[in-house]
Amino acid sequence: MITTALIAIMVVMVIVLLRAWLGPSLYDRVLAINTFGTATVLAIAILGFYMQRPAFMDIAIVYSLINFIGTVAVLKLYRFDSLGHREEEKS
Numbered sequence: 001m002i003t004t005a006l007i008a009i010m011v012v013m014v015i016v017l018l019r020a021w022l023g024p025s026l027y028d029r030v031l032a033i034n035t036f037g038t039a040t041v042l043a044i045a046i047l048g049f050y051m052q053r054p055a056f057m058d059i060a061i062v063y064s065l066i067n068f069i070g071t072v073a074v075l076k077l078y079r080f081d082s083l084g085h086r087e088e089e090k091s
Helices: 002-022 026-050 055-080
Strands: none
16 A cells, blocks of 8 residues: 555656646746655655654655745745845835
């Protein structure tokens, strides 16, 4: 059962990478990479359960936080051309 779940996740990862490669817009590509990160978190959690290593859940949580922050940062960089605050124009 766990092997089937891991194979299904790997198939999803391949499909998502294909979508990231062929995506017509940046938003499609970012969504695909975000989905790839989510599938990676699921794979880490399943492997941790299978190997009876609870520390893998901590790794999965940290990876999901990095995935979320990276997605927000890329989208903000694309929209505002900067990750920091813009200085207000002085008239």
